[in-house]
Amino acid sequence: xxxxxxxxxxxxxxxRRMVVDPxxxxxxxxxxxxxxxxxxxxxxxVSTGTMWRGLEIILKGRDPRDAWAFCERICxxxxxxxxxxxxxxxxxxxxxxxxxxxxxxxNMMQLTLWIHDHLVHFYHLHALDWVxxxxxxxxxxxxxxxxxxxxxxxxxxxxxYFSDVQARLQRFVDSGQLGPFMNGxxxxxxxxxxxxxxxxxxxxxxxxLDFQREIVKIHTVFGGKNPHPNWLVGGxxxxxxxxxxxxxxxxxNVVQLNLVADIISRTIEFIDQVYVPDxxxxxxxxxxxxxxxxxxxxxxLSYGEFPRxxxxxxxxxxxxxxxxxxxxxxxLPVDLADPEQVQEYVDHSWYKYPDESKGLHPWDGVxxxxxxxxxxxxxxxxxxxxxxxxxxxSYIKAARWRGNAMEVGxxxxxxxxxxQGISEYKxxxxxxxxxxxxxxxxxxxxxxxxxxxxxEASWAAHKLQDCYNQLIANIAAGDSATANTxxxxxxxxxxxxxxxxxxxxxxxxxxxxxHIKDAKIESYQAVVPTTWNGSPRDxxxxxxxxxxxxxxxxxxxxxxxxxxxxTLHSFDPCLACSTHVMAPDGGELIRVQVR
Amino acid sequence: MAEKLQTFYDLMRAQGTxxxxxxxxCSLTAAALGLEPAYAGRIAHAMETKPRLPVLWxxxxxxxxxxxxxxxxxxxxxxxxxxxMISLDYDDTLxxxxxxxxxAILDEIPNKYPGEYILAVEGNPPLNEDGxxxxxxxxxxVERLQQVAKNAKAVIAWGACASWGCVQAxxxxxxNAVPIDKVITDKPIIKVPGCPPIAEVMTGVIxxxxxxxxxPELDSRGRPAMFYGQRIHDKCYxxxxxxxxxxxxxxxxxxxxxxxxxxxxxxxxxxxxxxxSTIRWNGGVSFPIQSGHGCIGCSEENFWDNGPFYQRLSxxxxxxxxxxxxxxxGGTAAIAAGAGIAAHAGLSAVKHFTRKPTDPTEPAAPxxxxx
Numbered sequence: 001x002x003x004x005x006x007x008x009x010x011x012x013x014x015x016r017r018m019v020v021d022p023x024x025x026x027x028x029x030x031x032x033x034x035x036x037x038x039x040x041x042x043x044x045x046v047s048t049g050t051m052w053r054g055l056e057i058i059l060k061g062r063d064p065r066d067a068w069a070f071c072e073r074i075c076x077x078x079x080x081x082x083x084x085x086x087x088x089x090x091x092x093x094x095x096x097x098x099x100x101x102x103x104x105x106x107n108m109m110q111l112t113l114w115i116h117d118h119l120v121h122f123y124h125l126h127a128l129d130w131v132x133x134x135x136x137x138x139x140x141x142x143x144x145x146x147x148x149x150x151x152x153x154x155x156x157x158x159x160x161y162f163s164d165v166q167a168r169l170q171r172f173v174d175s176g177q178l179g180p181f182m183n184g185x186x187x188x189x190x191x192x193x194x195x196x197x198x199x200x201x202x203x204x205x206x207x208x209l210d211f212q213r214e215i216v217k218i219h220t221v222f223g224g225k226n227p228h229p230n231w232l233v234g235g236x237x238x239x240x241x242x243x244x245x246x247x248x249x250x251x252x253n254v255v256q257l258n259l260v261a262d263i264i265s266r267t268i269e270f271i272d273q274v275y276v277p278d279x280x281x282x283x284x285x286x287x288x289x290x291x292x293x294x295x296x297x298x299x300x301l302s303y304g305e306f307p308r309x310x311x312x313x314x315x316x317x318x319x320x321x322x323x324x325x326x327x328x329x330x331x332l333p334v335d336l337a338d339p340e341q342v343q344e345y346v347d348h349s350w351y352k353y354p355d356e357s358k359g360l361h362p363w364d365g366v367x368x369x370x371x372x373x374x375x376x377x378x379x380x381x382x383x384x385x386x387x388x389x390x391x392x393x394s395y396i397k398a399a400r401w402r403g404n405a406m407e408v409g410x411x412x413x414x415x416x417x418x419x420q421g422i423s424e425y426k427x428x429x430x431x432x433x434x435x436x437x438x439x440x441x442x443x444x445x446x447x448x449x450x451x452x453x454x455x456e457a458s459w460a461a462h463k464l465q466d467c468y469n470q471l472i473a474n475i476a477a478g479d480s481a482t483a484n485t486x487x488x489x490x491x492x493x494x495x496x497x498x499x500x501x502x503x504x505x506x507x508x509x510x511x512x513x514x515h516i517k518d519a520k521i522e523s524y525q526a527v528v529p530t531t532w533n534g535s536p537r538d539x540x541x542x543x544x545x546x547x548x549x550x551x552x553x554x555x556x557x558x559x560x561x562x563x564x565x566x567t568l569h570s571f572d573p574c575l576a577c578s579t580h581v582m583a584p585d586g587g588e589l590i591r592v593q594v595r
Numbered sequence: 596m597a598e599k600l601q602t603f604y605d606l607m608r609a610q611g612t613x614x615x616x617x618x619x620x621c622s623l624t625a626a627a628l629g630l631e632p633a634y635a636g637r638i639a640h641a642m643e644t645k646p647r648l649p650v651l652w653x654x655x656x657x658x659x660x661x662x663x664x665x666x667x668x669x670x671x672x673x674x675x676x677x678x679x680m681i682s683l684d685y686d687d688t689l690x691x692x693x694x695x696x697x698x699a700i701l702d703e704i705p706n707k708y709p710g711e712y713i714l715a716v717e718g719n720p721p722l723n724e725d726g727x728x729x730x731x732x733x734x735x736x737v738e739r740l741q742q743v744a745k746n747a748k749a750v751i752a753w754g755a756c757a758s759w760g761c762v763q764a765x766x767x768x769x770x771n772a773v774p775i776d777k778v779i780t781d782k783p784i785i786k787v788p789g790c791p792p793i794a795e796v797m798t799g800v801i802x803x804x805x806x807x808x809x810x811p812e813l814d815s816r817g818r819p820a821m822f823y824g825q826r827i828h829d830k831c832y833x834x835x836x837x838x839x840x841x842x843x844x845x846x847x848x849x850x851x852x853x854x855x856x857x858x859x860x861x862x863x864x865x866x867x868x869x870x871x872s873t874i875r876w877n878g879g880v881s882f883p884i885q886s887g888h889g890c891i892g893c894s895e896e897n898f899w900d901n902g903p904f905y906q907r908l909s910x911x912x913x914x915x916x917x918x919x920x921x922x923x924x925g926g927t928a929a930i931a932a933g934a935g936i937a938a939h940a941g942l943s944a945v946k947h948f949t950r951k952p953t954d955p956t957e958p959a960a961p962x963x964x965x966x
Contacts, residue, residue: 053770213877
């Protein structure tokens with residue numbers, strides 16, 4: 001029987017149920033169940049976060065200046081983005097102003113993360129949904145070289161190079177130990193690339209794996225290590241001194257800045273000469289595969305990111321805003337402090353609220369775990385065969401903006417920038433679509449989501465250069481400050497305050513809300529990108545972005561979940577982020593009143 | 596091990612490495628592991644005769660920072676480790692297959708190579724709610740962890756989560772997340788702590804196992820002594836400032852801009868056993884102290900509950916200041932590992948401080964501080 005959700009999606013769970021658990025090539029643990037009709041088309045989708053850690057509870061009672069380090073461990077893939085959000089939340093609560101250099105360095109670290117994360121996502125988490133590695137064995141290295149040279153000036157493109165990669169791949173396959181390629185979906189008819197494109201992409205899979213470790217060295221210069229660089233409430237700890245002796249000198253000196261400059265130029269080259277051309281080439285072969293829209297182009301949200309100048313969180317390089325019901329003519333204002341805007345529901349999540357028909361703003365959140373399975377579950381508590389989506393079925397809460405399920409991420413950011421006519425978003429999108437001969441609406445697909453991420457990686461690489469120039473100019477003008485310690489000591493703090501910090505993580509909108517009381521954390525709540533995209537149903541029955549995007553997609557081989565993985569991966573799911581909210585056994589833990 | 600497996604040497608040769616380059620690789624490996632040149636021959640022999648080692652890499656409650664760190668390795672390159680040195684047959688972060696096709700590998704490999712594969716664990720199992728705070732394939736993670744461990748040759752505990760519990764096990768440990776040695780009790784476990792561990796430490800442990808076909812020497816707490824035998828403080832390039840009493844007093848002050856010691860800003864280098872100040876991070880670019888922030892002690896057990904991070908160590912309640920604290924926390928491990936150098940360094944430092952105690956909680960000599 002088909003029902004239509006309040007947000008307009010027909011659901012029919014009468015057909016054959018298919019379970020994918022674990023969903024691999026993501027961060028964290030996730031399960032997905034779908035119902036297929038007799039033509040193997042997805043008619044119902046259920047996405048489930050299957051892990052839980054409870055960082056907010058662990059943060060209670062701690063020093064707010066330490067919170068960034070705890071929050072950073074929410075996720076090691078988008079490393080640093082939770083730390084940045086956390087220091088912004090604490091600074092917002094305490095009214096701390098940071099120096100201009102600290103803002104620029106933070107922007108550089110966040111841009112570095114975006115670029116690294118997008119690159120690794122495309123090649124190592126997502127590419128195998130489009131690229132048949134085994135097919136590359138049938139490629140003609142000369143034709144592969146011709147293809148590569150026709151799309152990019154990248155130097156590693158000779159027939160000999162591709163012939164060598166192919167020979168190494170052949171011997172790897174012949175070894176009988178396929179490692180990460182074992183039990184893959186090789187030969188599935190949903191793979192549409194010719195062998196030459198598969199070989200080119202496989203070569204770049206390996207090149208990107210070697211190159212990605214270079215990009216993050218920018219984190220190492222300013223934050224001491226990657227993953228999990230160090231941050232500081234009030235600025236950055238990496239003092240600048242261009243004139244100190246090198247032997248035991250300042251963290252930021254001329255040698256380290258030269259390294260940063262070199263990495264930036266090599267990163268721009270790699271993104272623009274390898275990633276973006278590959279993206280275009282692959283998209284060219286898949287442009288008829290136009291599934292996966294879901295909420296894209298309809299309900300999208302961005303908190304905005306990259307303050308152009310320190311302490312001004314309204315003048316952002318990436319715009320803030322929301323679009324509802326596909327009305328691109330109207331960008332709605334977003335206020336994270338407004339209790340009516342961001343809310344979380346739990347009636348389909350493994351938590352309890354006193355009244356589960358209502359949502360709660362994060363400053364007013366209740367976290368009370370409740371792992372129960374619905375009456376139509378197949379299996380037992382510790383051996384679940386099939387979930388009952390009519391009841392609670394996920395460790396992810398249902399985040400809503402003014403009651404609406406929203407999509408977040410690179411495509412949402414580009415959509416909002418495009419709708420405002422900002423040329424640095426509009427021009428690359430128009431060019432991409434024009435080069436491929438695609439209409440505007442082709443953007444709102446699985447492929448469009450993947451394309452936006454690549455275009456954004458290029459945007460970010462060039463912005464990184466701009467920020468570097470800004471940092472150098474500021475230092476040259478005589479400003480070396482990186483930290484403001486006026487309010488470092490807790491004795492300078494008010495007895496009770498609350499704050500909110502935001503960021504755009506690589507995967508989308510991220511917010512942290514906290515209360516500080518007597519210099520300790522009284523409550524802490526994070527609503528993360530995958531809380532939005534991976535949201536379960538809400539009390540009205542509206543579905544989230546993952547679930548909506550899978551509907552209507554046919555599976556070429558109904559025993560293999562290739563197309564399901566392709567669309568889920570286009571969001572770059574991060575499950576450790578989205579399912580960390582929890583409380584100790586049983587009792588109600590956090591009940592915070594908005595003050 | 597099954598006959599059809601290629602040796603490491605076969606594969607390197609097959610992938611275009613010359614015999615000469617191969618031998619050079621062996622010399623460099625020996626040097627990297629701190630071994631005499633004579634060991635290069637042993638390494639070469641081992642590589643020529645050993646097949647690629649199957650590795651099953653499981654993820655429990657974690658943040659994936661260990662996997663991210665692993666792929667940062669420069670020597671050896673992580674791509675070489677994954678595609679040439681080991682056979683990474685299961686790793687949900689990187690593997691192509693999902694769902695049943697992925698789970699089938701966890702049945703196949705332990706049956707095909709009993710006692711011949713390595714189980715690598717990132718993250719840890721939660722025990723509350725019947726283990727259902729971490730569900731994989733509809734079942735508790737802990738169940739699968741114990742099942743895959745059963746036939747393993749050895750187990751590697753990557754990072755602070757698998758080794759000690761890490762952030763989800765910090766007070767009040769809501770899920771009752773436990774280190775893996777609480778649920779795997781009959782296998783050798785190599786603990787490689789850190790949040791995350793240094794990339795080259797991770798690949799160094801694997802290279803060692805492949806090369807010598809044995810586990811590296813472990814200290815009394817299960818860590819490879821070669822990487823965790825010394826305190827960060829003892830090899831810190833800012834140590835001369837500590838000895839001279841030159842300290843950063845406030846963020847971004849003149850001392851911070853001169854690279855003075857971060858002890859007063861809460862640096863945990865004096866109580867942390869790790870290789871950050873020697874190997875450094877991301878190809879030797881820097882490490883936390885070099886970039887101006889104190890060490891938070893992320894390779895030490897319960898480091899999340901030993902804070903706050905910005906409180907200087909002498910305030911932790913130890914009566915004789917920093918060195919006493921350091922030796923209380925780290926001394927056992929150092930002695931058990933036979934790391935005489937670290938023990939000696941600790942003793943000499945104690946001697947050093949007994950000469951100038953004005954305030955027992957203030958270890959620092961003031962002479963350089965007044966500048």
